[in-house]
Amino acid sequence: MNTTPSQLTIGVVAPLTGRLAPLGKPLTYVLKTLAPQLEHVRNGSRRHDVTVAVRDSRSDPAAARQAVRDLVATDEAHVVLTMAGTQVLPAVADACEELGVPCLSTTFPWQAYVHSRGATPGHSFQWTYHFAWGLDDIATVFARMWEQTGVRHATVGCLWNDELQGGLLRHEEYGFAPVTSARGHTLVDLGSYREPATDLQEQVGRMREHGADIVTSAATAADLALFHRQARQAGLRPRLITCSRWLTYPHTHTTSVPGVHAELADARVATLVYWSPGHPYRSSLDGTTCADLAHAYQQDTGESWLQPLGLAHALVETAHRALSTADDPTDRAAVARAIAGSTFSTIAGTLDWKQGPTPNIALLRLSGGQWHQGPKGPRLAIVTNADTPEVPVTGELLPT
Structure with missing residues (x-):
């Protein structure tokens, strides 16, 4: 041997x-x-x-x-x-x-x-x-959280960039639309943008034009904070924002800009949870x-x-x-x-x-979570576990 x-x-x-x-x-x-x-x-x-x-x-x-x-x-x-x-x-x-x-x-x-x-x-x-x-798995989890706001058929503004991620989210076969349309939701593309964004007022205007009070995105923490701030300044406040990618992390971890932290804490962003x-x-x-x-x-x-x-x-x-x-x-x-x-x-x-x-x-299967502000900073609460019943729900979805 x-x-x-x-x-x-x-x-x-x-x-x-x-x-x-x-x-x-x-x-x-x-x-x-x-x-x-x-x-x-x-x-x-x-x-x-x-x-x-x-x-x-x-x-x-x-x-x-x-x-x-x-x-x-x-x-x-x-x-x-x-x-x-x-x-x-x-x-x-x-x-x-x-x-x-x-x-x-x-x-x-x-x-x-x-x-x-x-x-x-x-x-x-x-x-x-x-x-x-998959992107379809993200879309399913996000749609469930949109529905938890009490809106059965939502008009959802899509804040997606002009790069690979945004292109795939828009893809007619592999993106969000096939999943969300089948559940009765309407997606409104707010217009692509280059990262890092310097001005998202055009996207805010389209959100107002289409009456979208739910927003979904894959933006960086800084870009999403910019969008949220400009929406507030225009008198708009999304009922719920779902965001993948960087916002699966605590926003305090991905940027050192205090204004971003305050803005996103106020936004109560919901995201996918894989672990x-x-x-x-x-x-x-x-x-x-x-x-x-x-x-x-x-x-x-x-x-x-x-x-x-x-x-x-x-x-x-x-x-x-x-x-x-x-x-x-x-x-x-x-x-x-x-x-x-x-x-x-x-x-x-x-x-x-x-x-x-x-x-x-x-x-990997996904749960849905939302960032809740606590005394020690953002806390990720599990708010939906339809595809992961073994994962305990630890909080309620809180629309703004």
């Missing part, structure tokens, strides 16, 4: 610097806390020593591609992990596909993941795998619960828990499992096959790449 150790490398591309750096904190934290458990993996009768190599994407697609090249050529990575960035994440995945190294990623709607890489649903990538939710301390899942590595992980993060960093924390942990769990179950973990193709055949429970829920909505995708 051969028990001689051999070396494996988990490569990581994370935004350590640049505008996405706040989004990189959960992954770097998880890597640090799980370091003792990542020192080796056991695959059958063999024990393999593991090195974790982290490269900075610098929040830039070109730098991210170079980071992958360095991980492959210099660090000899057997699998690459990444998360965060509508341009950076696809750049990492594409570089991995080109260089023939397995890649695991998350925190990006799967339609955006596919389309940003020049493909369409149904396309099968050879090396790259992703777990997340929280109340989710009843455990780590496949050591049984850590969601509550345990969130509490440890807050204790160790002094900052609020973040939704990507659970997904970062699940990334590492998946890499560990793939290296533990691959026919030959030193063979990148075998590691890719191990990911493709995986179905297992993680701290982010069950990941199943065999039953995804499209090849290479494992689907």
